[in-house]
Amino acid sequence: MSSEELRDPAIRIVLLPKDTNANGTIFGGIILSHIDLAGAVQAKKHTKERIVTVAMKEVIFKQPVLVGEVVSFYTSTVKVGNTSVTVSVDVEVFRDGEDVRVTEAELTFVAVDKAGHPTALKAAN
Ligand SMILES: CC(C)(COP(=O)(O)OP(=O)(O)OC[C@H]1O[C@@H](n2cnc3c(N)ncnc32)[C@H](O)[C@@H]1OP(=O)(O)O)[C@@H](O)C(=O)NCCC(=O)NCCS
Numbered sequence: 001m002s003s004e005e006l007r008d009p010a011i012r013i014v015l016l017p018k019d020t021n022a023n024g025t026i027f028g029g030i031i032l033s034h035i036d037l038a039g040a041v042q043a044k045k046h047t048k049e050r051i052v053t054v055a056m057k058e059v060i061f062k063q064p065v066l067v068g069e070v071v072s073f074y075t076s077t078v079k080v081g082n083t084s085v086t087v088s089v090d091v092e093v094f095r096d097g098e099d100v101r102v103t104e105a106e107l108t109f110v111a112v113d114k115a116g117h118p119t120a121l122k123a124a125n
Contacts, residue, residue: 009072010038010089017067026065031103035059035089038073039107042087046080047121049111054084057106065102069093083118084110 011034021027036053043051065071072092079086086108092099113119 007074007076010041010075011073013071013073014068015065015071020067023064024067026067026071028061031061031065031071031091032056032059034071034073035091035103035105036107038075038089039087039105040109042075042077042089043085043107043109045124046077046085047111048124049113049119049122051085051109051111052116053107054110055108059103059105061103063093063100063102065091065093066095069095071102072099078106080121083120084108085121 013034015026015030019026019030036056039053040051070093072094074090074092076088077085078088086106089105089107090101091103092101094100110118111121
């Protein structure tokens, strides 16, 4: 079994007609919101502090996502900083018997205190 096959998705979801754009395919903003959530799931592995998204790098939609497809958001940690965690999110659909990468993104999350100021990461248990 390859390391690719061992990956766990942070989120796996089937999207519905309510999530479509004017073309009847899935609205990009819906995918972006799930990318943000999946990235947060990964970042939270590194801190018990509250986190906020500070950056989402260029996102290119290579293929449309269709209603009813199983969409998986696979995550991994790219960098752990002082107050920030950078993660990557790969988005894939299972189509015609194979996994198809529809988009990918790199996001940075920052741990913040009660006042919303950056604070050092504290290990999540
Ligand atoms: C996130 C936030 C608290 C950072 O405040 P800041 O004063 O810019 O923080 P700093 O300059 O001290 O940087 C804090 C960390 O973020 C990282 N960072 C800041 N801007 C970044 C960027 N554009 N891209 C990547 N990392 C960034 C820094 O490298 C630093 O990481 P490190 O401590 O691991 O080295 C502030 O910008 C904020 O509140 N943004 C709004 C967040 C939000 O509400 N997101 C939801 C979407 S609206």
